[in-house]
Amino acid sequence: MNTDLFIAQRMIKGSRGHYYSRPVIRISILAISLSLTIMFVSIAILTGFQKEIRDKVIGFTGHVQITRFSENTSLVPFAVEKQQTFLPALRLHPAISHIQVYASKTGIIRTSGQIQGVILKGVGDDYDWDFFRKRMVGGHIPDYSDSAQKNDVIISRALADLLNLKANDPARMYFVVGDHTLGRKFRISGIFETGLDEFDRLYVIGNIIHIQKINGWSNTQVGGFEVLLKDFRDVEKMGKYIYHQIGFQLDASTIYQLYPQIFDWLALQDMNVVIILALMIAVSAITMISTLLILILERTSMIGVLKALGLPNRRIRKIFVYHALYILGWGVGIGNLVGFTLCFIQQKFGIIGLPQEFYYVSVVPIHLDVVNILLLNLISVTACYLMLIIPSFIITKVNPVKAIRFS
Numbered sequence: 001m002n003t004d005l006f007i008a009q010r011m012i013k014g015s016r017g018h019y020y021s022r023p024v025i026r027i028s029i030l031a032i033s034l035s036l037t038i039m040f041v042s043i044a045i046l047t048g049f050q051k052e053i054r055d056k057v058i059g060f061t062g063h064v065q066i067t068r069f070s071e072n073t074s075l076v077p078f079a080v081e082k083q084q085t086f087l088p089a090l091r092l093h094p095a096i097s098h099i100q101v102y103a104s105k106t107g108i109i110r111t112s113g114q115i116q117g118v119i120l121k122g123v124g125d126d127y128d129w130d131f132f133r134k135r136m137v138g139g140h141i142p143d144y145s146d147s148a149q150k151n152d153v154i155i156s157r158a159l160a161d162l163l164n165l166k167a168n169d170p171a172r173m174y175f176v177v178g179d180h181t182l183g184r185k186f187r188i189s190g191i192f193e194t195g196l197d198e199f200d201r202l203y204v205i206g207n208i209i210h211i212q213k214i215n216g217w218s219n220t221q222v223g224g225f226e227v228l229l230k231d232f233r234d235v236e237k238m239g240k241y242i243y244h245q246i247g248f249q250l251d252a253s254t255i256y257q258l259y260p261q262i263f264d265w266l267a268l269q270d271m272n273v274v275i276i277l278a279l280m281i282a283v284s285a286i287t288m289i290s291t292l293l294i295l296i297l298e299r300t301s302m303i304g305v306l307k308a309l310g311l312p313n314r315r316i317r318k319i320f321v322y323h324a325l326y327i328l329g330w331g332v333g334i335g336n337l338v339g340f341t342l343c344f345i346q347q348k349f350g351i352i353g354l355p356q357e358f359y360y361v362s363v364v365p366i367h368l369d370v371v372n373i374l375l376l377n378l379i380s381v382t383a384c385y386l387m388l389i390i391p392s393f394i395i396t397k398v399n400p401v402k403a404i405r406f407s
Contacts, residue, residue: 024294024295025291025327027287028290028291028331029330029331029334030331031283031284031287031331032287032288032327032328032331032332032335033332033333033338034335035280035281035283035287035380036280036284036331036332036334036335036377037335037338037342038276038280039277039376040335040343040376041339041342041343042273042276042277043369043372044339044343044366044367044368045364045365045366046269046270047369047372048365048366049266049269049359049361049365050269050367051365051367052360052365053196053262053266053360054255054263055131056194056199056360057196057199057259057262058131058228058255059131059194060121060131060196060199061255061258061259062226063226063227063229063238063254063255064226064229064235064238064239064242064252064253064254064255065224065225065226066226066227066242066250066252067224067250067251067253068080068249068250068251069251079221079222079223080223080224080225081221081222082220082221084246086245087099087225089245093238093241095229095230095234095238096227096229096230096238097229097230098228099126099225099226099227100123100124100126100127100128100225100228101123101124101126101127101208101223101224101225101226102123102124102127102208102223102224102225102226103121103208103212103215103217103222103224104119104120104122104211105119105120105122105211105215106118106119106120107120107174107176108173108174108175109159109171109173110174111163111171111172113164114162114163114164118159118173118202118203119204120173120204120206120211121203121206122207122209122210122211122212122223123144123205123207123208124144124207124208125144127144128228132154132190135192135193136190137157137193138157138160138166138191139154139168139188139189139190139191140189140190141154141189141190142154142190142207144207149189150207150209151184151185151187151210152186152187152188152190152206152207153186153187153206153207154188154189154190154191154192154204155171155188155204156192156193156194156199156200156203157191157193157200158193158197159200159201159204160191162201165188166191167188167189167190168188168189169187170185170187171185171186171187171188172184172185172186177214184210184214186204186206195361195362196360197357197360227242227252235254235256239254239257277376281379284331284384285383285384285387288324288327288387289387289390289391291324291327292321292324292388292391292392293391293394295320295323295324296320296394296395299320300398301404303316303398304399304400305404306319307398307400313395317393317395317396320392320395321385321388321389321392324388325381325385328381328385332380336373336377340368343366346363346364346366347366347368350362350364352364
């Protein structure tokens with residue numbers, strides 16, 4: 001094998017000029033690097049888009065929700081005791097980062113000129129505000145440990161524009177309780193924007209004590225628990241685990257079960273990238289096959305000499321495959337470098353924008369995952385290598401006498 005590799009390396013410089021000045025080599029490297037760049041960027045954009053949408057949905061609901069089993073289709077939530085025996089063990093689980101209480105209540109916001117149906121999501125002192133803190137566009141996050149801010153709520157920019165509200169404005173909400181309608185006056189302390197219009201127009205985030213009072217609950221009763229995980233890939237596994245830990249009166253629903261339509265839609269995006277990857281790998285493989293055939297034609301006399309010296313076909317084929325892999329390596333390396341550079345620039349500066357009302361993000365999202373990048377390179381190189389084996393059999397058809405005679 002070392003001898004074959006040595007001969008292949010000696011082929012790297014041809015008899016005319018520098019190796020890389022040969023058009024066939026430059027075109028091959030360019031085609032492979034362009035294909036790798038397109039695949040690299042496509043995967044980075046797809047995973048970035050999926051991660052952005054996924055993180056936004058999780059910001060509103062958590063990875064797993066624990067609620068009481070409902071025996072009917074009523075929108076009135078069932079109360080759950082805040083103190084549960086399973087909570088200490090769950091909080092110590094290495095896959096769980098945080099558990100917080102919540103409650104929700106459907107209502108209507110009414111202003112002088114508009115009426116809008118919304119969901120008031122009540123949260124407590126244990127709520128993790130990181131998601132909304134990063135997306136505030138006006139005002140501030142309320143501090144519910146301060147009794148003076150207990151009536152503060154935050155709403156989305158879409159809802160604020162629709163209702164002509166701004167930070168520090170009062171807002172009145174109405175709730176149906178039995179046969180009665182109850183009104184509550186809130187103050188808009190802050191305005192956020194996630195870009196996920198379906199959720200932005202629906203949720204108002206406020207203090208859980210209002211929902212407790214409206215529903216006639218005690219301060220030890222809540223609507224349920226939101227479980228936040230450290231790794232999204234553990235959602236299904238932890239959903240089953242939590243379900244078996246919480247007892248028969250409670251239910252655990254993963255984000256997949258709560259919003260299947262969103263994640264089915266995201267899964268469909270995988271097919272687009274699969275098609276792109278298949279086409280680009282095919283382009284790279286065809287390029288390498290063409291390059292190998294040209295190299296064999298150029299080196300027909302050398303093949304004849306090697307055969308005359310007693311070198312078997314199998315070893316000669318290895319020489320040319322090594323040579324082709326050397327070209328492939330340069331193309332893959334340049335493609336990765338260019339792809340990473342483009343992704344880094346977009347991730348850092350957000351040069352390419354998107355209409356947020358259609359794509360739910362304002363700029364093209366990028367997510368660089370080491371595992372995905374390694375798999376991309378491994379699959380590309382393996383596919384091209386396997387495609388090189390078949391054309392290399394042409395070497396077995398070369399007659400050494402004719403090859404040397406007409407060289």
